[in-house]
Amino acid sequence: MKRSEVLFRGLKRLFSTERGKWRVVALCVLGATTFWFFNALNKQYATRLNYPIEFLYDEQDVVVVNELPKKVSIVVSGGGWSLLRKTVLVSVNPIQILLENPASQKYITKASLSAIIADQLNEVRLNYVVTDTLFIDIERRISKKVRVHIDSTSISLTDGHRIVTPIQVTPDSVNFTGPTSFIGGLADSIILFVPVNQINSDFSQSIALTNLESRIVEVEPEQVQVGFNVREFSRHSRIVNIRPLNFPLNRPVQLRDTVAKVSYLMNRSEAEKLPSGSFTVVADYAELNRADSTIVLRLGNYPPQVDILRIEPESVKVRYDQPATTRQQNRR
Known part of the structure; x- marks a missing residue:
């Protein structure tokens, strides 16, 4: 079988x-x-434990930059009942580590750690500490007031529209609070961007600053109010007399062209109200190009609410007229 x-x-x-x-x-x-x-x-054993630890310190004026260790690896010996209570049956009281000056203390060595643990362990005996060093990253908490600016060049406007007022930011400053290493490196101002595209009317909106915050950095207030006025601009032009400047009185120098065309962008309703004489075009004899007898025209006065496009022509020639007596002598 x-x-x-x-x-x-x-x-x-x-x-x-x-x-x-x-x-x-x-x-x-x-x-x-x-x-x-x-x-x-009832027998004696030795085992390795990941024992909980707790740091005691004044939290009022400091910031934990990197999370503090929560456990330490140790080897202990003791009776089976004691080890069972430490590991499985009931929760144990963590080892308490006192930090008298947390912003200055950057680490705890194995030797210091062994003395702290041995003094607080009960029912079991500490054989040795496996963890080599506990690193501590705590810094002093400070604050800094930073001005807020808007990047006007990145504001998205509908074609033909312009911002016609200063950009208002309320409040114009915010407070950053956090660890010394971060706050100390902040610039005196920050640049915000308007998160709206194709703006074609007056703008007033809150911009959140929460994206500047983190676990260790606080911003107060959490938002600012941004506002500005927008108008639609259209193309306009005017014929303007050219004004001679610094021309010699003892020489018969004349401008061949006496008028220029000024093209500009402006709010249509305001353009209709512009008085005559709002623009001046200047030909400065001190800027004469003697190689071709031309002077580049430049704009003198013009309304601040306009965007100048161009002046036509860009330059004018000068001519030198002979005095009447010289012409008579040449005829003889």
Whole structure:
């Protein structure tokens, strides 16, 4: 008979016996297991634990830059019951580490850590500390007032529209609070961008500063109000007399062209109200190009609310007229 058949028949006889006998077998197994378990817990063991730690310090004027360690690896020895309580059955009180000057203390060595842990452990004995060094990254909390500016060049306007008033930011400054290493490196001002495209009317909107905050940096207030007026500009032009400047009185010098065309962009309603003489175009004899007898025209006065496009022509020639007596002598 094969060995497997013998084993199968033995098990069959065991499970086919009366229920009372089966209960006796189960109780015997349970009793033996319990005896072994309790006997094992009465012995001495050594084991490695990840033991919880807690840092005690004045949190009022400091910031934890990087998260502090929460556990330390140690090897302890003690009775089975004590080790069981430390690991499985109940939560343990963490090792408390006092930081008298947290902003200055950057690490705790293994030697210092061993003394702290050995002094607070109970029921088990510290064999040695596995963790080499605990690093601490805590800095003093400071604040700095920073001015807020808007990047006007990045504001998206609909074609033909212009900003016609100064950009108002309320409040014009915000306070940053955080660790010394970050706040100390902040510039005296920050640039914000208007997150709206194709603006074609007066603008007034809050811009959030929450994207400048983090776990360790606070911004107060959390938003600023930005406002400015927008108008639609159209193209206009005017014919303006050219005004000679610094021309010699003792020489018969004349401008060949006496008028110029000034093209500009301006709000249509305001353009209709512009008085004559709002623009002046100047030809300065001191800027004469003697190679070709030309002077580049430049704009003198013009309304501040306009955008100048161009002056036509860009330059004018001068001519030198002979005096009348000279012409008579030449005729003779």
